[in-house]
Amino acid sequence: MAASGQKRTRSERVAALDLAPGQWERAWVSLRRRDVLGRIGLALLAALIMGALIRAWDPPARQGLSADGPNVGGPAAESPEVPAAPTARQRLMRAAAVVVMIFVMLVLCGIYMRYRQHGPLADITQLGVMLTLAGITVAISRWASVAPWRAELVPLMLFGMTMAIVYGQELAVLLCGVLALVLALALEQSLCTLVLLMGVSATANLNLGRIRSRSKLIYVGLFSGGVAALLTTGLGIVDNQPTDAELLRAATRNGLWAVAAGFLMTGLLPFVERLFGVLTDLSLLELGDVSHPLLQELVRRAPSTYNHSVTVGSIGEAAADSIGARGLLVRVGAYFHDIGKMLKPGYYAENQGAEENRHEALVPAMSSLIIVAHIKDGADLARQHHLPQPIIDLIEQHHGTTRVGFFYERASEQKRSDPNGADVDESTYRYPGPKPQTKEAAVLMLADNVESASRTLVDPTPARIESLVREVAERRLHGGEFDESGLTLRELRTIERSMVKSLTAVYHGRLKYPDQRTA
Ligand SMILES: [Fe+2]
Numbered sequence: 429m430a431a432s433g434q435k436r437t438r439s440e441r442v443a444a445l446d447l448a449p450g451q452w453e454r455a456w457v458s459l460r461r462r463d464v465l466g467r468i469g470l471a472l473l474a475a476l477i478m479g480a481l482i483r484a485w486d487p488p489a490r491q492g493l494s495a496d497g498p499n500v501g502g503p504a505a506e507s508p509e510v511p512a513a514p515t516a517r518q519r520l521m522r523a524a525a526v527v528v529m530i531f532v533m534l535v536l537c538g539i540y541m542r543y544r545q546h547g548p549l550a551d552i553t554q555l556g557v558m559l560t561l562a563g564i565t566v567a568i569s570r571w572a573s574v575a576p577w578r579a580e581l582v583p584l585m586l587f588g589m590t591m592a593i594v595y596g597q598e599l600a601v602l603l604c605g606v607l608a609l610v611l612a613l614a615l616e617q618s619l620c621t622l623v624l625l626m627g628v629s630a631t632a633n634l635n636l637g638r639i640r641s642r643s644k645l646i647y648v649g650l651f652s653g654g655v656a657a658l659l660t661t662g663l664g665i666v667d668n669q670p671t672d673a674e675l676l677r678a679a680t681r682n683g684l685w686a687v688a689a690g691f692l693m694t695g696l697l698p699f700v701e702r703l704f705g706v707l708t709d710l711s712l713l714e715l716g717d718v719s720h721p722l723l724q725e726l727v728r729r730a731p732s733t734y735n736h737s738v739t740v741g742s743i744g745e746a747a748a749d750s751i752g753a754r755g756l757l758v759r760v761g762a763y764f765h766d767i768g769k770m771l772k773p774g775y776y777a778e779n780q781g782a783e784e785n786r787h788e789a790l791v792p793a794m795s796s797l798i799i800v801a802h803i804k805d806g807a808d809l810a811r812q813h814h815l816p817q818p819i820i821d822l823i824e825q826h827h828g829t830t831r832v833g834f835f836y837e838r839a840s841e842q843k844r845s846d847p848n849g850a851d852v853d854e855s856t857y858r859y860p861g862p863k864p865q866t867k868e869a870a871v872l873m874l875a876d877n878v879e880s881a882s883r884t885l886v887d888p889t890p891a892r893i894e895s896l897v898r899e900v901a902e903r904r905l906h907g908g909e910f911d912e913s914g915l916t917l918r919e920l921r922t923i924e925r926s927m928v929k930s931l932t933a934v935y936h937g938r939l940k941y942p943d944q945r946t947a
C-alpha cells in the first residue's frame with residue numbers, strides 16, 4: 429500500500445476497494461455502493477404508478493376516448509371498428525410492455541443526467557420529489573384531458589417550466605418528451621398529440637431562460653399559446669381534418685390553455701422556489717434591494733462593511749458574468765456576505781478608525797476567533813431572516829478554509845520571541861469552511877479578497893492592480909480553495925482580467941496625474 433499523501437496506482441486503488449472477484453460481482457458491489465439500485469427502484473416504482481395512472485392495460489380506443497374526445501385537432505376522428513375485447517393475458521402483456529417502456533425512458537433520462545448534468549440524480553430525495561411531480565402531472569393531465577376541456581397541456585407545461593427553473597432547460601425538454609409520450613399513450617395514441625405536447629412544452633421550456641421580471645412567464649405563455657394554436661391547425665391539416673370552425677376552436681382552446689399555464693406559473697413560482705430551494709433572478713432582484721432589513725441594519729451598524737460589500741458585489745458580478753456564471757447571485761450574495769460583522773463591527777479593519785485598534789488589547793488567538801465568528805454569525809442572521817439557502821452557502825463559503833494570516837503571523841512572532849509561551853494552534857486561525865462549492869462562491873471569494881487587498885495599495889496603478897489580482901488568485905489557487913468549485917484555469921484567468929478592469933475603473937478617479945500637486 430502506498431504511503432498516505434502519495435498518489436496510488438490504479439491496481440492499488442482497486443485493491444483498496446476490496447471488491448469481490450468476478451466481473452458481475454464487481455458490477456453488483458459497485459451498483460450497491462453508489463446507491464444506483466435505490467434510484468433504479470424509484471424509476472421502476474414511478475413507471476408502475478404512471479402505468480397504473482394511464483391504465484396501461486386498457487387501450488384508449490376501448491375507453492371510448494378517441495371516438496369523441498381527445499383528438500388534437502379538435503374534430504372527432506371517424507370511430508374505428510371496435511376490435512374484440514382483449515383477453516386477460518393480452519391486457520397483462522400490454523401493461524407490462526407500457527411499464528417497461530416508461531421505465532426504459534426514465535432510465536435513459538437518468539443516464540443523460542449521469543453524464544451531462546446531475547440535477548436531481550445527485551440526491552435521492554430530490555429524485556423522489558421530481559418523480560412524484562411527474563406522476564402528479566400524468567394524473568392531472570389524464571383527468572384534465574376529458575372533453576370538452578382537453579387541458580392536458582397545462583399540467584405538462586407547468587411541470588416542464590418547473591424543471592427548467594430548477595434543473596435547466598435541457599433536462600426539462602427531455603423530461604417533457606417522456607411525459608408527452610406517456611400521455612400520448614394514455615390518450616388516443618395519436619402522433620399528433622405527441623407532437624403537440626412535445627412542441628408546446630419545448631417552446632415554453634426553451635424560452636424560459638432567466639426570469640428577471642414577473643411578466644416573463646406571461647410572455648412565455650403567450651408565445652407558447654401562439655405556437656400551440658399554429659401547431660394544432662397544422663397538425664389538424666396534416667391529419668386530414670376539415671379546416672372548419674371546429675379546428676379553429678381547437679386551435680384557440682389549446683392556445684388559451686398555454687397562456688393560462690404562463691399565468692398559473694407566475695403564481696406558483698414562489699412555491700417552486702421554496703420546494704426546491706432554488707433562486708430565480710426575480711427573487712434575487714427583490715432580495716438585493718437595499719431596503720432589506722438586514723442590509724439597512726448593516727448600513728447603520730457597519731457602514732464601511734456595507735460599502736465594501738457593494739464594491740465586492742459589482743466586481744464579482746462582472747467577473748461571474750464574464751465566465752457565464754450567475755453574476756446576479758454573486759452580487760446579491762456579496763451584499764450579505766459579511767452581515768455577521770455587524771454584531772462586532774469595531775473589530776474589523778474597514779470599520780476601525782485611525783485612533784483605535786481593539787485588537788491591541790487582545791491576544792492573537794482571541795482576535796482570530798472574533799474575526800472567524802463573522803461566518804457563523806452571518807449564517808445565523810441569514811437563517812433568522814429566512815434568506816434562501818444559496819445565499820447562506822455563499823456566506824459560509826466566502827472565506828473557504830483560508831487562514832487569518834495577520835493574527836497567525838503575529839502569534840507565530842510572539843512564540844518566536846517567547847519560546848515559553850503557548851504553542852500556536854493553526855486550526856484556531858483557520859476559517860471553518862467549506863471551500864467554495866460553486867463557481868459563484870469562488871468568484872465571490874476572489875472579489876472579496878482583491879477588494880480588501882486593493883485598499884492597501886498606496887498608488888493603485890493598473891500595473892499594480894494587475895499584479896495584486898494575479899498574486900491573490902495564485903495564492904487561493906495553490907491553497908486549494910478552488911478545488912471543489914468546478915472553476916477551470918481558463919475561467920480563473922478570465923475572472924482575473926475582469927477584476928483588473930473593474931478595480932482599475934474603481935480607482936481611476938483616485939489616480940494622480942503627473943501635473944497634479946494634490947489628489
Ligand atoms: Fe468575510
Ligand SMILES: [Fe+2]
Nearest residue numbers: 736765766876
Ligand atoms: Fe468581505
